[in-house]
Amino acid sequence: AQTVTQSQPEMSVQEAETVTLSCTYDTSESDYYLFWYKQPPSRQMILVIRQEAYKQQNATENRFSVNFQKAAKSFSLKISDSQLGDAAMYFCAGGDYGQNFVFGPGTRLSVLP
Amino acid sequence: DTGVSQDPRHKITKRGQNVTFRCDPISEHNRLYWYRQTLGQGPEFLTYFQNEAQLEKSRLLSDRFSAERPKGSFSTLEIQRTEQGDSAMYLCASSLSQRGAGGNEQFFGPGTRLTVL
Numbered sequence: 001a002q003t004v005t006q007s008q009p010e011m012s013v014q015e016a017e018t019v020t021l022s023c024t025y026d027t028s029e030s031d032y033y034l035f036w037y038k039q040p041p042s043r044q045m046i047l048v049i050r051q052e053a054y055k056q057q058n059a060t061e062n063r064f065s066v067n068f069q070k071a072a073k074s075f076s077l078k079i080s081d082s083q084l085g086d087a088a089m090y091f092c093a094g095g096d097y098g099q100n101f102v103f104g105p106g107t108r109l110s111v112l113p
Numbered sequence: 114d115t116g117v118s119q120d121p122r123h124k125i126t127k128r129g130q131n132v133t134f135r136c137d138p139i140s141e142h143n144r145l146y147w148y149r150q151t152l153g154q155g156p157e158f159l160t161y162f163q164n165e166a167q168l169e170k171s172r173l174l175s176d177r178f179s180a181e182r183p184k185g186s187f188s189t190l191e192i193q194r195t196e197q198g199d200s201a202m203y204l205c206a207s208s209l210s211q212r213g214a215g216g217n218e219q220f221f222g223p224g225t226r227l228t229v230l
Contacts, residue, residue: 004155035218044117045156045204045221091155100169101146101219103155 002027006104013082021077021107023092033095034075040088087111117222125228133191134225138207148204195229
């Protein structure tokens with residue numbers, strides 16, 4: 001069975017500062033993919049960043065980057081230069097080749113002006 | 114707009130009634146997923162389709178739940194004899210799955226919020 005854990009129910013960050021959201025996962029699959037999704041209040045979920053588990057290099061997308069530690073089964077999201085629009089629920093998710101996504105419980109991020 | 118759409122956006126019903134939700138995926142996407150999300154939790158997988166074939170169902174999908182994707186395009190999720198515990202946001206997502214490629218992004222719709230009184 002696959003599990004995804006997010007141990008931080010809430011986080012806050014000052015505008016323009018950097019914040020890191022934690023995620024750990026567990027799976028027996030070798031072909032595995034990890035995702036961070038953002039869900040703004042009353043809006044639909046959108047993909048922030050994606051990482052293939054077989055790749056050593058950490059994925060980056062503009063101000064968003066991940067720290068993927070395969071041995072530790074850790075997949076944290078770093079948001080640099082935080083903006084007010086980054087305030088949202090962030091969900092870590094894992095999926096195997098068959099695409100059955102398992103989501104963590106989420107971290108609510110507040111951005112303080 | 115070529116995103117995933119869901120209808121209705123909100124549904125209030127009385128316990129024991131049947132409800133049906135519709136999802137229209139992105140047109141070229143061959144995979145369609147249904148999730149349930151309760152307040153303060155992440156989405157939980159219910160079922161998914163590859164074209165018109167329902168390939169996987171979660172144990173969360175009791176006998177009262179049924180999903181169809183008759184022509185491999187839109188999908189419906191029906192809940193019979195609704196219970197208060199069915200109150201949740203029902204999310205639909207779609208993706209393009211290509212042979213030999215995994216980990217494809219799922220695009221989510223806005224969801225249907227169900228309230229069972």
